[in-house]
Amino acid sequence: MSNTRRTASCICGAVQINVTGAPLSTYLCHCGSYRKATGVMLASNVMYKADEGDDPAAVLKTFEDTQSSDSGTVILRSFCAICGGRVTGQR
């Protein structure tokens, strides 16, 4: 098992999320929900268990997306309250 630590951040750097270990999965998605959320044709995703990362809730805003999933799944889309950079998504 890998103990590699990785850090992701928003554009301004106010939100930083650290994860350790191997991702649960990686995938590219081109469903309507991701296209709408990202504005691009393909979104690349890396999935980690939620409890492996830090909780930067103080500067995160979360949008509960109940409309755009093709399957009807609610997606929690989090972004930085300062720069608007999209950081995480949770199902």
Ligand SMILES: [Zn+2]
């Ligand atoms: Zn930011």
